[in-house]
Amino acid sequence: MQHAAISGSPHVPRLLPIGGELRACLIFSRLELMMQLYEDVITMSAREIAAAVNTGRLSAIDAVRAHLAIISERNPSLNAIVAIDSGKSLQQARIVDERIGGGECLPLAGVPIIVKDNIWVEDWPITQGSRLFANFIADSDAEAVRLARQAGAVIVGIGACSEFAAKGVTATPLYGTTRHPLAHSLTPGGSSGGNAAALAAGMAPLALGTDAGGSSRRPPAHCGIVGFKPSQDAIPYGPGFAEPFWGVSVIAPMGRTVDDCALLFEALTGNTPAPQRPLRLGYHPTFGIDAAVDADVAAAFEAARRRILAAGVEMDAVTMAWPEGTNEEVLMPLQHAGLAMLYGERWQHEPDLFDPDIGSQIERGLSLPGVAVARALDQSHRLRGCLDHIFAQYDLLIGLTTPCGPWPHDRLGPETIGGKPVSPRDHAALTPRFNHAGLPALSLPCGSDRNGLPVGMQIVGPAGADTFVLAAAAQFETILAGPVA
The missing domain is CATH 3.90.1300.10 (Amidase signature (AS) domain)
Structure with a gap:
């Protein structure tokens, strides 16, 4: 990639009231230059x-x-x-x-x-x-x-x-x-x-x-x-x-x-x-x-x-x-209890606002016994x-x-x-x-x-x-x- 060829915003001469073919050619050249610049940039780290x-x-x-x-x-x-x-x-x-x-x-x-x-x-x-x-x-x-x-x-x-x-x-x-x-x-x-x-x-x-x-x-x-x-x-x-x-x-x-x-x-x-x-x-x-x-x-x-x-x-x-x-089942109560703490009340009053999958997690969090959360911790x-x-x-x-x-x-x-x-x-x-x-x-x-x-x-x-x-x-x-x- 020739990065050295890239220098700020692409420029072409200001378009004057000239013939349509030359004007179109200049516009096309600028677009071509812009597209080449973009193709170079998006491959850069x-x-x-x-x-x-x-x-x-x-x-x-x-x-x-x-x-x-x-x-x-x-x-x-x-x-x-x-x-x-x-x-x-x-x-x-x-x-x-x-x-x-x-x-x-x-x-x-x-x-x-x-x-x-x-x-x-x-x-x-x-x-x-x-x-x-x-x-x-x-x-x-x-x-x-x-x-x-x-x-x-x-x-x-x-x-x-x-x-x-x-x-x-x-x-x-x-x-x-x-x-x-x-x-x-x-x-x-x-x-x-x-x-x-x-x-x-x-x-x-x-x-x-x-x-x-x-x-x-x-x-x-x-x-x-x-x-x-x-x-x-x-x-x-x-x-x-x-x-x-x-x-x-x-x-x-x-x-x-x-x-x-x-x-x-x-x-x-x-x-x-x-x-x-x-x-x-x-x-x-x-x-x-x-x-x-x-x-x-x-x-x-x-x-x-x-x-x-x-x-x-x-x-x-x-x-x-x-x-x-130790497994996901034992650890997940931390996530469920955290979601229930933050959003449990809102879930109970307006469940339609939630992703049902997240609502299920909140519901599990609301029903968790304290010992399950303590075990997860x-x-x-x-x-x-x-x-x-x-x-x-x-x-x-x-x-x-x-x-x-x-x-x-x-x-x-x-x-x-x-x-x-x-x-x-x-x-x-x-x-x-x-x-x-x-x-x-x-x-x-x-x-x-x-x-x-x-x-x-x-x-x-x-x-x-x-x-x-x-x-x-x-x-x-x-x-x-x-x-x-």
């Missing part, structure tokens, strides 16, 4: 866009215009972005160009970014995918959004999420269904399905999601992008909506490459890349969790693991023992200690992000995994425990299933080891992008 804007080879305005054009073209068939305000986006881009013109160098200069529909963005409609908040306009930025803007990022849209970010399919009564970018009959997963679908479709290089149980790892795994759940509290959370997922939800960078996720994480936290040193790696496809796995998904993971081994990276098979009784706490002995032996753990590929968008989950009938939450079995433990975890594309759809590898580290997770993921990404031996 976030780091490449920032470098081009900082050096004056590209304006923030043109970077944003290019992505707004792609959003206009591709979003209608996916319903990935639920709020667009080109005026606000272009005004923010102008401010970035003025800052660059004034001598600033910004780490995310002019980089288009999508923000999930449960993170506050000042003066934008943010609804959590709920009719309860259909008319809500945020009166301030979440701190992560403020930091992204400060670093030069430009918000180009709000990504769809399931209501209250509380289920694994991105579909709501307020905005409808979000579709998988590679197979429109399927779901990208949830709850950050809008972000994942939009990034995979080229609508932006970066997004901010949330992750309370895998919401910004599983959709990236299904869509073939990168989703990074940092350590608990590594990125500021709020101001924003009341959070039903006590102490386990995080702000999560999402991108098309590991390097772009690392760039966003650094801009939000100041954490620089980890120093290079040999890492002790352990692996287990399901992290020792008793979960059904589709054979083709398991095969894709194993093929990727062998390619990484062939490149000289060593990893040991590990045995993992989880506290007895106890198990959540035990998960943190359970992994300490593993990370005394290994720096990072490697396994699958999801046990299956995407499924039809009108279902909560696949009917079977690994040839066995499963519950609607079994597709999510491999991610939530790391939320409860407060650990950093990243989903990296690692191959394809039998339908040619992406499969994700999950890389997990101890609390605070975010930059080591990112460094290992970047190394694996390079290996997997190379030729197959």
Whole structure:
């Protein structure tokens, strides 16, 4: 790509009152130049866009215009972005160009970014995918959004999420269904399905999601992008909506490459890349969790693991023992009780306003005995200690992000995994425990299933080891992008 050829807004001589053929030719030339510019820009990484804007080879305005054009073209068939305000986006881009013109160098200069529909963005409609908040306009930025803007990022849209970010399919009564970018009959997963679908479709290089149980790892795994759940509290959370997922939800960078996720994480936290040193790696496809796995998904993971081994990276098979009784069924009362606390009364009086699937969760939360919530809190706490002995032996753990590929968008989950009938939450079995433990975890594309759809590898580290997770993921990404031996 010849980035050096890109220089601010495309210009042609001012059109004078001349002959129609020459005028049409000049108009066509300008359109052709604009289209070439847009095609170049949308293939650039976030780091490449920032470098081009900082050096004056590209304006923030043109970077944003290019992505707004792609959003206009591709979003209608996916319903990935639920709020667009080109005026606000272009005004923010102008401010970035003025800052660059004034001598600033910004780490995310002019980089288009999508923000999930449960993170506050000042003066934008943010609804959590709920009719309860259909008319809500945020009166301030979440701190992560403020930091992204400060670093030069430009918000180009709000990504769809399931209501209250509380289920694994991105579909709501307020905005409808979000579709998988590679197979429109399927779901990208949830709850950050809008972000994942939009990034995979080229609508932006970066997004901010949330992750309370895998919401910004599983959709990236299904869509073939990168989703990074940092350590608990590594990125500021709020101001924003009341959070039903006590102490386990995080702000999560999402991108098309590991390097772009690392760039966003650094801009939000100041954490620089980890120093290079040999890492002790352990692996287990399901992290020792008793979960059904589709054979083709398991095969894709194993093929990727062998390619990484062939490149000289060593990893040991590990045995993992989880506290007895730890499973999704035991932990889910925390989510259900949190939703019931926040929205139970409204549900009882106006159930028609809610997604029925979320209403069912609220109803379960209202009926829970205190001992069930206490048991969930106890198990959540035990998960943190359970992994300490593993990370005394290994720096990072490697396994699958999801046990299956995407499924039809009108279902909560696949009917079977690994040839066995499963519950609607079994597709999510491999991610939530790391939320409860407060650990950093990243989903990296690692191959394809039998339908040619992406499969994700999950890389997990101890609390605070975010930059080591990112460094290992970047190394694996390079290996997997190379030729197959």
